[in-house]
Amino acid sequence: MSPKPRGECPGASFCGHSPASREETTMHDHRRLGRELNLFDTDPLIGAGLPYWLPDGAVVRHALEEYVRAAERRAGYRHVYSPVLGKRELYEISGHWAHYSDDMYPPMDIGGEQVVLRPSLCPHHAVMYRSRAHSYRELPLRMAELGAMYRSELSGVLGGLTRVRAIQLNDAHIFCTLDQVAEEAAASLEMIRRAYEAMDVVPVRYRLSLPGPGGKYVAAPEMWERSTALLTEVLDASGLAYEAAEGEAAFYGPKIDVQVADGSGRESTLSTVQIDFHQPERFDLHYIGPDGAKHRPVMIHRSVIGSVERAVAHLLERHGGAFPAWLAPVQVVILPVSEGDVPHAEALAARCVARGLRAEVSGPERGTLGARVREARLVPYQAVVGVREAADDRLALRLRGGRRLAAAPAEGMLDRIEALVGSHSSELWPDASPAVSGE
Numbered sequence: 001m002s003p004k005p006r007g008e009c010p011g012a013s014f015c016g017h018s019p020a021s022r023e024e025t026t027m028h029d030h031r032r033l034g035r036e037l038n039l040f041d042t043d044p045l046i047g048a049g050l051p052y053w054l055p056d057g058a059v060v061r062h063a064l065e066e067y068v069r070a071a072e073r074r075a076g077y078r079h080v081y082s083p084v085l086g087k088r089e090l091y092e093i094s095g096h097w098a099h100y101s102d103d104m105y106p107p108m109d110i111g112g113e114q115v116v117l118r119p120s121l122c123p124h125h126a127v128m129y130r131s132r133a134h135s136y137r138e139l140p141l142r143m144a145e146l147g148a149m150y151r152s153e154l155s156g157v158l159g160g161l162t163r164v165r166a167i168q169l170n171d172a173h174i175f176c177t178l179d180q181v182a183e184e185a186a187a188s189l190e191m192i193r194r195a196y197e198a199m200d201v202v203p204v205r206y207r208l209s210l211p212g213p214g215g216k217y218v219a220a221p222e223m224w225e226r227s228t229a230l231l232t233e234v235l236d237a238s239g240l241a242y243e244a245a246e247g248e249a250a251f252y253g254p255k256i257d258v259q260v261a262d263g264s265g266r267e268s269t270l271s272t273v274q275i276d277f278h279q280p281e282r283f284d285l286h287y288i289g290p291d292g293a294k295h296r297p298v299m300i301h302r303s304v305i306g307s308v309e310r311a312v313a314h315l316l317e318r319h320g321g322a323f324p325a326w327l328a329p330v331q332v333v334i335l336p337v338s339e340g341d342v343p344h345a346e347a348l349a350a351r352c353v354a355r356g357l358r359a360e361v362s363g364p365e366r367g368t369l370g371a372r373v374r375e376a377r378l379v380p381y382q383a384v385v386g387v388r389e390a391a392d393d394r395l396a397l398r399l400r401g402g403r404r405l406a407a408a409p410a411e412g413m414l415d416r417i418e419a420l421v422g423s424h425s426s427e428l429w430p431d432a433s434p435a436v437s438g439e
């Protein structure tokens with residue numbers, strides 16, 4: 001992980017923070033930035049806690065979703081889709097109705113049946129697992145979905161992307177044998193570590209979330225002991241420092257929570273890994289073992305980036321809009337010096353777009369070159385093109401933050417940008433690697 005050097009925070013000038021301390025230079029109000037950068041907004045007519053995503057915000061979200069889906073494919077997950085509604089009975093079986101109904105929307109009556117907006121994806125995935133017979137050879141079976149769930153938050157607590165009523169969750173359920181649990185949970189933690197490295201996000205702490213007093217939790221002491229022991233084993237083996245916290249578990253089991261903090265130090269959970277013996281029991285899940293008999297799988301619930309809402313909120317607060325290049329709404333801005341350089345600038349932008357990069361031309365109609373450079377200060381790669389650059393097809397790049405690179409043949413520079421974006425680098429131009437194509 002490469003933390004931002006002190007003082008380097010291009011977003012700071014944008015949101016007017018004085019760079020007095022590291023905290024101030026790296027933390028921003030995501031609601032204000034979301035509106036100012038045209039990423040997302042809300043409208044009272046749509047309703048509180050129901051943000052909509054504008055094109056630049058949708059780009060950031062797509063990039064995150066594509067990153068997660070590709071990482072999951074590489075890690076052996078298969079993706080599914082399941083409906084956002086389910087019958088009340090489904091949540092009675094899962095235990096949500098008994099333990100979680102305060103956060104659920106009231107059921108809707110449809111033709112004598114009661115259906116509910118789902119408060120989580122787990123029950124659907126459990127039913128989908130159950131719909132086919134499974135052999136031990138298929139385990140661990142990793143089922144992933146980036147899907148919507150709904151939480152009946154009170155309007156008083158809603159704001160920005162952190163407290164919302166409709167949530168897009170990066171979710172997955174791993175159905176496995178007891179022997180496979182530790183390895184799968186550890187692999188999930190490793191996926192989380194890599195995602196944070198790519199997003200240049202640093203957790204404030206890892207938390208082992210245990211049940212607390214009260215009737216919120218499923219009563220099965222032996223099950224809690226077993227799953228807590230497994231998660232403790234995983235955390236100890238990982239070498240990560242963690243703290244145990246009572247009263248933070250899911251109603252069906254303990255979890256590892258990866259905590260991040262906003263500018264005022266308020267913590268929230270971004271990623272989780274949970275062990276669940278409860279829902280496999282409730283849904284009567286099984287697999288056929290090597291002995292030909294039925295066995296109960298364990299269910300691991302895990303989320304790498306959490307909800308896209310919270311992930312983008314935290315990215316904004318951490319980077320102030322100066323996202324790692326692979327997440328930036330515009331990755332390359334081409335700045336023609338004068339009107340005569342516009343055709344070459346447009347051709348250059350088209351070459352970027354053909355490579356899958358997000359590029360745009362900021363021409364003289366938008367003001368002086370200095371004004372345009374200032375306007376594009378959050379764009380990771382900025383290329384000023386004049387007569388000389390057009391004549392020999394060279395690119396003089398300026399990186400976000402002000403660093404200038406020596407002019408070099410455009411194809412090689414674009415190769416490098418494409419490779420850095422494609423590898424989800426959190427650094428704009430690492431010095432160690434070669435300056436041209438071929439990585």
Ligand SMILES: [Zn+2]
Binds near residue numbers: 173302
């Ligand atoms: Zn789940």
